Amino acid sequence: MQHERICTKCHEHPVVYFRAYSGEYLCRKCYIWSIEDKAAKTMSKFSMMRYGDRIAVGVSGGKDSLSLLYVLKKISDHHGGTEIIAVTIDEGIEGYRDESLQIVKQFCSKLGVQTNIQSYRSLFGVDMDEAMVSRPSDKMSSCSICGTFRRRALDIAAESVGADVIATAHNLDDQLQTFLINLLAGDVERIGWIYPEPVQYGPDGLRKIKPFVEIYEREIAFYALLQEIPFQSQECPYMHESVRTELREFMNNLENNRPGIKYNAYNSMMKISKQLRAAPATEAEKCSICGRCSTGSICSVCRTASILKQRSAD
Ligand SMILES: [Zn+2]
Numbered sequence: 001m002q003h004e005r006i007c008t009k010c011h012e013h014p015v016v017y018f019r020a021y022s023g024e025y026l027c028r029k030c031y032i033w034s035i036e037d038k039a040a041k042t043m044s045k046f047s048m049m050r051y052g053d054r055i056a057v058g059v060s061g062g063k064d065s066l067s068l069l070y071v072l073k074k075i076s077d078h079h080g081g082t083e084i085i086a087v088t089i090d091e092g093i094e095g096y097r098d099e100s101l102q103i104v105k106q107f108c109s110k111l112g113v114q115t116n117i118q119s120y121r122s123l124f125g126v127d128m129d130e131a132m133v134s135r136p137s138d139k140m141s142s143c144s145i146c147g148t149f150r151r152r153a154l155d156i157a158a159e160s161v162g163a164d165v166i167a168t169a170h171n172l173d174d175q176l177q178t179f180l181i182n183l184l185a186g187d188v189e190r191i192g193w194i195y196p197e198p199v200q201y202g203p204d205g206l207r208k209i210k211p212f213v214e215i216y217e218r219e220i221a222f223y224a225l226l227q228e229i230p231f232q233s234q235e236c237p238y239m240h241e242s243v244r245t246e247l248r249e250f251m252n253n254l255e256n257n258r259p260g261i262k263y264n265a266y267n268s269m270m271k272i273s274k275q276l277r278a279a280p281a282t283e284a285e286k287c288s289i290c291g292r293c294s295t296g297s298i299c300s301v302c303r304t305a306s307i308l309k310q311r312s313a314d
């Protein structure tokens with residue numbers, strides 16, 4: 001007769017998940033708790049949240065960001081003293097974004113969370129589908145255009161709802177990929193930007209936080225599944241241009257044969273990043289187009305937008 005395996009944490013309920021890197025067999029309840037507890041501990045370790053914060057959560061409609069919204073809303077409801085608002089960016093990718101906007105709207109109304117949607121088209125005069133046609137060459141990758149615009153769009157969205165903080169759902173895998181991309185590109189300075197100590201930036205001192213940075217992507221996906229969080233199934237049609245996708249598969253293959261290797265690599269990355277951590281980029285000048293702080297006379301967002309718009313008008 002076969003016995004059902006019992007959770008190694010509570011010794012009560014049947015197992016739903018085996019955490020290979022720690023050797024734990026977890027029941028549903030203990031698994032859910034472990035994820036929420038990890039996010040709370042990460043936030044406390046890096047002083048990410050303060051009493052009275054108005055937190056704008058960047059919500060794309062994927063499993064990571066909807067799970068983050070869910071977890072932060074739960075913590076906020078439980079402890080009080082913080083307010084959660086969802087901010088969503090419409091990149092203008094036909095078919096892909098339409099599905100997720102629907103999911104975001106429905107999920108937010110179920111949670112009772114206000115949503116703010118900003119689009120690349122209205123903010124920068126060009127959307128991603130157009131950018132992919134008008135970009136001067138493949139060297140200007142979809143992800144670099146999109147990343148430049150997204151950071152600015154999130155800032156604007158957060159400011160427009162009067163937020164103190166922007167929370168994004170970057171997970172351990174994302175951080176590790178960013179580290180490896182910078183390492184392979186020889187971009188050592190950027191490695192110093194990964195360390196998640198809250199950075200004050202912008203005239204209003206908006207803070208950026210990443211509560212999921214110490215959690216595996218796969219574990220967030222399983223959390224979303226257990227909590228029945230709906231999420232967009234479609235992949236971004238432009239994602240395969242990025243070396244990120246290859247690094248993601250590479251690291252997951254290593255992890256499958258050597259559980260915990262991603263966590264070890266993450267810890268090494270954190271030590272290196274902390275050593276290299278520099279003062280936030282000195283952005284003394286003001287961009288002559290948008291008036292925001294910039295490292296040159298025109299900021300990278302305005303520069304990118306003007307290249308793309310010029311060419312789409314030709
Ligand atoms: Zn348990």
Ligand SMILES: [Zn+2]
Nearest residue numbers: 287290299302
């Ligand atoms: Zn500018």
